[in-house]
Amino acid sequence: MNAPFQSRTAEPLALPQPYLLFLGDTQNPQFAKTAFGLRDWAGELCIGEYGVAGCGVSTGLPAMTPRQAREAGARALVIGVANQGGIINADWVPALVAALEAGLDLVSGLHARLADVPALVAAARENGRQLIDIRTPPPGIPVATGRKRSGKRLLTVGTDCALGKKYTALSLWRAFQARGIDTDFRATGQTGIMIAGSGIPMDAVVADFEAGAAEILSPDADPAHWDVIEGQGSLFHPAYSPVSLGLLHGSQPDVFVVCHSPGRTHIVGLETFPLPDIEAVIELTLMLGKRTNPAIRCGGIALNTSDMTEEAALAHIAAETERLGLPAADPIRGGAAFDALVESCLGAA
Amino acid sequence: MNAPFQSRTAEPLALPQPYLLFLGDTQNPQFAKTAFGLRDWAGELCIGEYGVAGCGVSTGLPAMTPRQAREAGARALVIGVANQGGIINADWVPALVAALEAGLDLVSGLHARLADVPALVAAARENGRQLIDIRTPPPGIPVATGRKRSGKRLLTVGTDCALGKKYTALSLWRAFQARGIDTDFRATGQTGIMIAGSGIPMDAVVADFEAGAAEILSPDADPAHWDVIEGQGSLFHPAYSPVSLGLLHGSQPDVFVVCHSPGRTHIVGLETFPLPDIEAVIELTLMLGKRTNPAIRCGGIALNTSDMTEEAALAHIAAETERLGLPAADPIRGGAAFDALVESCLGAA
Numbered sequence: 001m002n003a004p005f006q007s008r009t010a011e012p013l014a015l016p017q018p019y020l021l022f023l024g025d026t027q028n029p030q031f032a033k034t035a036f037g038l039r040d041w042a043g044e045l046c047i048g049e050y051g052v053a054g055c056g057v058s059t060g061l062p063a064m065t066p067r068q069a070r071e072a073g074a075r076a077l078v079i080g081v082a083n084q085g086g087i088i089n090a091d092w093v094p095a096l097v098a099a100l101e102a103g104l105d106l107v108s109g110l111h112a113r114l115a116d117v118p119a120l121v122a123a124a125r126e127n128g129r130q131l132i133d134i135r136t137p138p139p140g141i142p143v144a145t146g147r148k149r150s151g152k153r154l155l156t157v158g159t160d161c162a163l164g165k166k167y168t169a170l171s172l173w174r175a176f177q178a179r180g181i182d183t184d185f186r187a188t189g190q191t192g193i194m195i196a197g198s199g200i201p202m203d204a205v206v207a208d209f210e211a212g213a214a215e216i217l218s219p220d221a222d223p224a225h226w227d228v229i230e231g232q233g234s235l236f237h238p239a240y241s242p243v244s245l246g247l248l249h250g251s252q253p254d255v256f257v258v259c260h261s262p263g264r265t266h267i268v269g270l271e272t273f274p275l276p277d278i279e280a281v282i283e284l285t286l287m288l289g290k291r292t293n294p295a296i297r298c299g300g301i302a303l304n305t306s307d308m309t310e311e312a313a314l315a316h317i318a319a320e321t322e323r324l325g326l327p328a329a330d331p332i333r334g335g336a337a338f339d340a341l342v343e344s345c346l347g348a349a
Numbered sequence: 350m351n352a353p354f355q356s357r358t359a360e361p362l363a364l365p366q367p368y369l370l371f372l373g374d375t376q377n378p379q380f381a382k383t384a385f386g387l388r389d390w391a392g393e394l395c396i397g398e399y400g401v402a403g404c405g406v407s408t409g410l411p412a413m414t415p416r417q418a419r420e421a422g423a424r425a426l427v428i429g430v431a432n433q434g435g436i437i438n439a440d441w442v443p444a445l446v447a448a449l450e451a452g453l454d455l456v457s458g459l460h461a462r463l464a465d466v467p468a469l470v471a472a473a474r475e476n477g478r479q480l481i482d483i484r485t486p487p488p489g490i491p492v493a494t495g496r497k498r499s500g501k502r503l504l505t506v507g508t509d510c511a512l513g514k515k516y517t518a519l520s521l522w523r524a525f526q527a528r529g530i531d532t533d534f535r536a537t538g539q540t541g542i543m544i545a546g547s548g549i550p551m552d553a554v555v556a557d558f559e560a561g562a563a564e565i566l567s568p569d570a571d572p573a574h575w576d577v578i579e580g581q582g583s584l585f586h587p588a589y590s591p592v593s594l595g596l597l598h599g600s601q602p603d604v605f606v607v608c609h610s611p612g613r614t615h616i617v618g619l620e621t622f623p624l625p626d627i628e629a630v631i632e633l634t635l636m637l638g639k640r641t642n643p644a645i646r647c648g649g650i651a652l653n654t655s656d657m658t659e660e661a662a663l664a665h666i667a668a669e670t671e672r673l674g675l676p677a678a679d680p681i682r683g684g685a686a687f688d689a690l691v692e693s694c695l696g697a698a
Contacts, residue, residue, distance in 0.1 A: 084492055085491065085492050086557075111555075111557065142434065143433055143434050143588045144587050144588035145587075145588070145619065146587035146588065146619050146621065146622055147621075202556065203555070203556055203557035204555055204556075204557065205555065205556055206460075206552070206553055206554065206555055206556070207551065207552055207553075207554055207555070207556045207559045207591045207592045207595060208435075208460065208552040208553065208588070208589060208591075208592060210556045210591040211587060211588050211589075211590065211591065212588060235594075235637075236640055238493050238494075238495030238560060238598050238599075238640060238641050239492045239493035239494070239495065239557070239560050239561060239598075240557060240560075241560065241594050241595065241598050241637075241640075242556045242559040242560065242591035242592070242594050242595035242598075243556045243557060243591070245584075245590050245591050245594045246556060246590065246591035249587050249588075249590050249591075250587075270494065270495050272495065272496075273495055273640075284636065284637075287633065287636075288584075288590075288633075291585055291587060291590075291622075292587050
């Protein structure tokens with residue numbers, strides 16, 4: 001048995017909670033997925049949101065200044081936005097300094113480190129506050145061995161970034177739990193780690209150790225135990241494919257679920273790259289994944305239908321299930337289609 | 350026009366030369382490929398070799414103590430061996446301290462940093478010597494964009510590690526030069542960087558920036574210019590595949606050459622993993638490589654026949670050329686087969 005979100009391997013993080021979610025000057029909701037993820041999966045830890053001039057997104061949580069949030073009980077400002085490259089926007093710094101002055105610690109999952117911004121270091125020191133960079137991988141990650149580990153593993157993969165791999169993994173993990181299955185959610189990105197309180201930031205690991213990091217993320221377990229592993233990137237992504245392949249080879253999944261956003265035609269931010277089709281992702285994942293687990297199979301498809309009406313979504317899900325001969329579902333919508341996806345992943349015949 | 354080994358992008362390294370090659374306690378020649386590479390491709394810079402108790406390999410250079418080497422003109426001891434994980438063996442430290450005391454700088458391409466070994470830091474300080482870790486990637490590597498760059502590119506790929514990807518790239522680069530072609534050798538590993546004096550240690554780059562590193566390694570060039578890029582690892586290697594895929598996607602090669610060691614049956618050090626066959630490597634490299642260069646093609650096969658007699662090698666090369674329908678050659682043996690491989694890579698009909 002295992003407690004929710006408790007890791008067996010990585011050092012547990014102890015983040016100050018609850019959170020004020022920082023949205024920066026973000027206009028594109030796809031770059032605020034950390035904030036949305038925290039709202040949806042750790043809502044009891046989020047008491048408000050905070051943006052700067054130009055911010056065009058909202059989580060629906062109450063807008064608060066850092067001082068108001070501190071008075072309402074917040075302990076940390078969490079940077080809830082990301083951008084390509086994961087940098088700390090210079091326009092954010094005055095707001096982050098204000099948070100430190102209001103008595104909040106800062107928690108960041110960006111590539112760039114809070115501790116490398118002199119103004120933040122100075123303000124943290126002056127106000128006796130912490131700068132917590134959760135994207136620093138644990139020390140001592142080994143080179144992968146390829147050794148087959150005990151227990152069962154599910155990995156979410158995708159046609160692109162930012163289309164539901166984390167939500168799908170969390171949904172499946174909850175569904176497995178609801179069926180009384182011994183299971184862990186294994187977080188691989190900033191939001192997942194913030195939700196879970198543990199994990200490995202796979203995209204911040206040195207390439208030679210990428211598969212080794214995936215190996216220690218999901219260690220040997222009871223034969224009936226399931227690790228549900230949050231996927232990253234896409235094997236077809238011209239920048240992030242190394243992360244996806246290391247995660248696939250090191251996770252040695254028994255089952256993968258392909259995550260896809262039906263309306264999307266091109267890789268986000270790279271408009272010359274058409275999205276691969278779902279069949280191509282299945283084919284390539286099987287071809288590469290069988291290297292470390294010859295029994296790998298596709299459990300089904302997770303469709304992000306958040307832009308569709310309920311009627312259109314259900315019709316699309318049914319059509320894709322029929323077309324691909326595999327269970328398709330939107331994990332957020334749940335329902336019978338999602339139950340079928342869960343059963344397929346678990347191998348119930 | 351361009352000078353030999355001169356990089357257009359990376360900060361040029363200025364390593365102290367000539368070198369004393371350190372072999373540690375290595376028994377397996379495959380782990381001494383840095384030393385052999387320097388002997389073969391920068392022989393004028395190597396004045397001797399130095400091992401510790403248990404060392405079972407030799408480059409054929411004169412054995413020297415650090416003091417003898419210093420007296421013969423050496424300026425640096427280069428760690429010419431690697432092991433899985435790239436650590437600094439504790440048994441090596443007294444010998445490395447002796448080198449510092451003899452007046453040599455230390456140059457290392459291992460993952461582990463000389464500067465993290467307190468005994469070396471202390472001895473370097475005491476003796477006024479440098480600890481040079483050439484595996485530290487340059488700062489500011491961008492996320493890959495996938496933008497198609499001008500100029501032509503060749504990448505060496507492999508069925509495994511340590512079977513001739515660097516030697517093949519160097520041989521092709523020299524052959525291109527001999528034909529009057531404007532060309533650069535692009536180094537991606539410790540030995541290549543020591544030989545070239547510049548490059549990017551691809552396996553030490555953070556995974557999210559792996560393809561971006563490959564992009565800046567071979568920048569835009571004249572349409573007739575060739576970058577010959579040193580490959581790393583194998584797409585089929587359960588630990589190092591992320592490095593290979595980032596290099597493939599970021600290099601966007603027009604041509605690749607598959608490097609293979611005919612006698613090898615399993616991945617070095619991972620005896621449960623059979624070597625992929627050459628056709629599988631061609632198929633997977635085409636499938637993945639066309640994502641960033643739809644015109645990618647296989648130029649031929651480089652066979653490491655160093656363990657064979659001349660007669661057996663020539664027969665094997667001829668048989669593989671016939672079987673695969675592509676030019677096969679051993680770049681180190683050269684000859685007509687190698688000329689045919691070079692012409693195939695250049696696209697001469």
